[in-house]
Amino acid sequence: MGCMLKRKALVIISLVLVIAGITGLALWRIQQRAEEGSGLKDSSPQALGVRCIRTVRGPIHALVFGEGTARAVRREFLTFEHPGKVTYIKVNAEGRPISEGDRVKGPLPGQQFGELLASVDKRQHVEELKVAGSGLIASRQQVAVARAEIAQAEAQQRLAMDDFKRKETLYGVKAISKHELDVARTNLKSADTAVQSARARLESAFSDVAAAEARIKQARLPMERSSIYAPFDGVLTYVNVKQGDYFAANLVDLSSEEALLRTIPMVIIDPDQFEVTLELPYFEGVLVHPGQPALIMTGAQTAPSASDLISKEALPAGMIRGTVFSVNPAVSPGGRSIQVKVRTGKGPEGVRDGMFVTCWIVVDEKTDAIVVPFDVFIYRQNRPYVFRVDPVGKRVEQKEIIEGISGLSQQEIQEGVGEGELLVTDGRHRLSNGAPVDIIDIVGEKTQ
Numbered sequence: 001m002g003c004m005l006k007r008k009a010l011v012i013i014s015l016v017l018v019i020a021g022i023t024g025l026a027l028w029r030i031q032q033r034a035e036e037g038s039g040l041k042d043s044s045p046q047a048l049g050v051r052c053i054r055t056v057r058g059p060i061h062a063l064v065f066g067e068g069t070a071r072a073v074r075r076e077f078l079t080f081e082h083p084g085k086v087t088y089i090k091v092n093a094e095g096r097p098i099s100e101g102d103r104v105k106g107p108l109p110g111q112q113f114g115e116l117l118a119s120v121d122k123r124q125h126v127e128e129l130k131v132a133g134s135g136l137i138a139s140r141q142q143v144a145v146a147r148a149e150i151a152q153a154e155a156q157q158r159l160a161m162d163d164f165k166r167k168e169t170l171y172g173v174k175a176i177s178k179h180e181l182d183v184a185r186t187n188l189k190s191a192d193t194a195v196q197s198a199r200a201r202l203e204s205a206f207s208d209v210a211a212a213e214a215r216i217k218q219a220r221l222p223m224e225r226s227s228i229y230a231p232f233d234g235v236l237t238y239v240n241v242k243q244g245d246y247f248a249a250n251l252v253d254l255s256s257e258e259a260l261l262r263t264i265p266m267v268i269i270d271p272d273q274f275e276v277t278l279e280l281p282y283f284e285g286v287l288v289h290p291g292q293p294a295l296i297m298t299g300a301q302t303a304p305s306a307s308d309l310i311s312k313e314a315l316p317a318g319m320i321r322g323t324v325f326s327v328n329p330a331v332s333p334g335g336r337s338i339q340v341k342v343r344t345g346k347g348p349e350g351v352r353d354g355m356f357v358t359c360w361i362v363v364d365e366k367t368d369a370i371v372v373p374f375d376v377f378i379y380r381q382n383r384p385y386v387f388r389v390d391p392v393g394k395r396v397e398q399k400e401i402i403e404g405i406s407g408l409s410q411q412e413i414q415e416g417v418g419e420g421e422l423l424v425t426d427g428r429h430r431l432s433n434g435a436p437v438d439i440i441d442i443v444g445e446k447t448q
Contacts, residue, residue: 045435048436048438049438049440050389050425050426051424051440051443052422052424052442052443053425053444054420054423054443054445055370055371055419055420055421055423057369058371059367059369060365060366060369060371060404060405060407061365061407061408062362062363062364062365063303063361063408064284064360065359065360067278067356067357068276068278068356068359069276069355070276070296070298070344070351070353071275071276071277071354072275072353073343075268075269075270077264077267078117078228078231079265079266080120080226080227080247082226083248084226084246085121085244085245086241086242086246086247087122087243088116088227090104090116097242098117098236101235104230104234104268105230107231113229116228116229117228117229117230118265118266119226120226120227132216132218135215136209136216139208139209140212142204142208142209143202145205146202147202149198149201150195150199153191153197154195154198157191157192157195160188161188163184164181167180167181168181231268234270235271236267236268237267237268238261238266240263240265271353272348273343273347274351274353275344276322276341277339277340278339278340278359279335281337281338282331282338285331285340286338287364288324288327288338288340289324289327289363290326290327292361292362293361294321294322294324294361295315295319295321295322296319296351297360298319298350298351299317303360303408309362317350318350320344320350321345322344322359324340326340342359342361364405365405366404366412369405369412370413370417370418370419371410371411371413374409374411376423377401377411383400384401385399386413386416386417386424387399387423387431388417388421388423389423389439394438394439395434395435396424396434396435396437398431399417401414401415401417422439425443
């Protein structure tokens with residue numbers, strides 16, 4: 001009996017202790033929540049750490065970008081116009097047949113042809129020219145004969161005229177009969193006719209000479225077309241024939257530019273000026289106009305720097321100045337693009353015919369604008385805003401701005417902020433108008 005009472009007492013005590021512990025824990029939790037609630041009511045907004053940048057004035061350029069192949073402005077495909085075996089290839093100063101990279105000379109002032117570069121067999125044309133030359137000699141001889149006949153006829157005409165006048169005088173004094181006077185008159189008319197005939201034969205001989213000269217010119221054409229001459233001072237970029245080859249027009253492949261360059265006998269360029277053809281999207285092409293400056297990049301640079309655009313000094317290697325030469329007013333039906341041609345200045349270095357290059361065209365520029373990097377802007381409902389920092393009150397003001405020229409890494413602000421103001425970069429997406437901030441860093445400046 002006593003043991004059972006002890007057990008009941010222990011159970012009751014344990015329950016009381018558990019209930020007391022639970023009650024104490026509940027009271028503690030209630031007190032803690034009350035303290036936390038009281039602390040929230042009393043706390044003020046925490047300042048957010050941000051990085052800033054100061055607006056500055058400076059130049060800015062709007063650029064459009066395109067890629068294309070550089071080609072020499074002056075370039076000609078040289079070919080024979082008559083088929084035949086190649087019998088002559090010019091030898092260069094080193095004693096070997098001309099090849100790619102050799103310089104050749106064009107015609108001097110007053111000359112029709114430059115250096116003879118190559119010829120096909122033209123023996124047949126030479127014989128035809130000889131025949132035409134013989135005809136010219138014969139025609140000129142006929143001219144000499146006709147002139148001699150005229151001289152003889154004119155002499156006979158003078159004698160007949162003198163005889164007629166003498167007999168006309170004698171007839172006046174009844175010294176001769178009328179029959180003798182009529183004979184003298186008839187002889188004079190015959191002499192006049194002979195002179196006219198001789199002059200007609202001379203005119204015919206002159207016509208024969210002109211015809212013979214025309215035949216000679218015609219005979220020379222195949223000879224000229226059987227040869228290749230340098231049309232101007234330049235450099236050979238392709239030489240696809242050698243002595244002993246047979247050439248025919250059907251051997252030239254016109255299916256593509258690459259095929260043409262590999263099958264045409266020779267290609268010559270003037271390496272002093274190059275042209276790049278670009279296909280720009282319509283919305284960029286309409287911004288381009290002839291005369292706008294451009295930078296042509298032949299190296300691995302991704303984009304020109306601001307100093308490259310404004311500097312008048314020599315550019316780094318792999319970068320050449322150019323100018324927009326033409327803008328096609330039509331839009332290509334397939335790609336919906338606009339064709340733009342950019343030309344280099346005279347004597348560019350580092351450009352080769354056929355080189356793939358990139359071009360940056362300056363379509364707009366300002367020398368004095370408020371410029372900031374792109375990472376100061378936020379867009380809400382498609383409107384641009386910035387957060388301007390009050391360095392004294394350490395709060396931000398959300399400002400709607402008007403954008404201007406967009407450069408490669410900077411944007412012009414036309415209205416909304418002035419020069420020298422602090423704008424938030426890092427941390428701007430967490431801000432709202434009037435929020436307190438703690439300036440961690442000002443880009444390009446030392447914070448105190």
